[in-house]
Amino acid sequence: MDTMSLPNGGFIKYSSVFGQVIPTPKCACQKGACGMMPILKDYGFTPDPNLHYFIEANKQLGVTTRKAIPERYANVLNGYKTAIGKAKATKEAQNTQLKQIAPYNPEFAFYRVIGLHGDVPNNNGDLFRWGALEDKESPELLRFDNKLGKYVYQTFIGKGNYKDHQNDQVIKAVGILLDSVPNHKVKGVELLIAVDKEKDPMLVRGIDQGYICDVSMGARVAYSICSVCDNVAHNSYEYCIHIKNWKGAHYSGPETNWMPKLAYEDNRGVEFIEESWVTVGADPSAKYLEKIAHLNHAKNKMLMDDYIHKIYAELEKQEPNYHKMNNLLNFAIAQAVLIEK
Numbered sequence: 001m002d003t004m005s006l007p008n009g010g011f012i013k014y015s016s017v018f019g020q021v022i023p024t025p026k027c028a029c030q031k032g033a034c035g036m037m038p039i040l041k042d043y044g045f046t047p048d049p050n051l052h053y054f055i056e057a058n059k060q061l062g063v064t065t066r067k068a069i070p071e072r073y074a075n076v077l078n079g080y081k082t083a084i085g086k087a088k089a090t091k092e093a094q095n096t097q098l099k100q101i102a103p104y105n106p107e108f109a110f111y112r113v114i115g116l117h118g119d120v121p122n123n124n125g126d127l128f129r130w131g132a133l134e135d136k137e138s139p140e141l142l143r144f145d146n147k148l149g150k151y152v153y154q155t156f157i158g159k160g161n162y163k164d165h166q167n168d169q170v171i172k173a174v175g176i177l178l179d180s181v182p183n184h185k186v187k188g189v190e191l192l193i194a195v196d197k198e199k200d201p202m203l204v205r206g207i208d209q210g211y212i213c214d215v216s217m218g219a220r221v222a223y224s225i226c227s228v229c230d231n232v233a234h235n236s237y238e239y240c241i242h243i244k245n246w247k248g249a250h251y252s253g254p255e256t257n258w259m260p261k262l263a264y265e266d267n268r269g270v271e272f273i274e275e276s277w278v279t280v281g282a283d284p285s286a287k288y289l290e291k292i293a294h295l296n297h298a299k300n301k302m303l304m305d306d307y308i309h310k311i312y313a314e315l316e317k318q319e320p321n322y323h324k325m326n327n328l329l330n331f332a333i334a335q336a337v338l339i340e341k
Contacts, residue, residue, distance in 0.1 A: 016281045159274050303331075
């Protein structure tokens with residue numbers, strides 16, 4: 001189940017609860033056996049595992065410089081270390097036979113991801129409004145919650161990062177969510193995640209090498225609205241037949257004039273409680289952004305090389321088509337510009 005009712009009303013929802021994070025084989029990259037590595041190397045591109053640092057842009061000078069972790073992030077990381085340390089001490093006190101998890105190392109790997117998208121139902125049939133679909137005055141992700149004193153998208157900050165939503169204990173956290181900002185261009189919430197390298201080195205390796213790139217959010221929801229009949233449900237007992245039987249699928253009936261309509265839950269009163277690394281997420285576009293950037297870079301270089309090869313092939317002909325060559329050259333230049341960006 002991707003949804004469970006809370007005793008006092010509301011739901012806990014996950015955008016994915018299927019699949020399992022599969023770590024990269026320990027020797028794969030060292031022996032050149034990674035799936036993408038030979039392809040990328042053929043085109044002169046090797047992903048850099050050391051790309052995860054903070055960049056500060058100076059628009060006036062037109063330069064970017066590498067910076068240390070900002071103080072506000074360092075404070076959150078210190079809180080994470082304290083929480084993990086207390087959790088370990090508690091568990092060890094309860095069971096002296098408990099094997100200690102890998103010792104804490106203050107070094108973190110930093111990743112930028114799209115945590116979720118708004119205004120689009122995910123594969124589980126859950127929608128989180130950006131502004132809104134029909135009512136532009138009724139936003140959810142961009143709503144300021146007076147009770148919490150922050151915007152809904154900001155409730156990610158300070159929460160734990162897990163694998164496969166194993167969030168029942170703090171000690172299972174593999175990292176912490178440092179920052180959350182809205183990306184209006186794609187109607188998505190961008191997250192900055194710090195993953196404890198020593199806590200789960202195989203996870204870090206898998207992310208760096210592109211084997212693990214899907215993420216999935218966990219949220220506490222006050223109530224949901226059916227997209228077909230506008231029924232309001234505060235728990236699973238209040239679900240209408242559309243959500244019970246057709247959630248995530250198209251329904252047609254008298255309520256829709258027998259026209260097919262996607263049945264999904266429009267979630268309200270949202271507070272995010274975690275973000276997990278998963279094998280396959282319910283939001284197909286919720287991904288690790290740097291990995292996407294790597295693949296786009298490789299793809300652009302492959303296209304540029306292909307255009308250049310076609311230009312040389314045309315030159316070798318007895319009667320070259322210079323108009324075609326000019327077009328190919330323009331395409332190659334365009335790909336070169338994309339690579340530089």
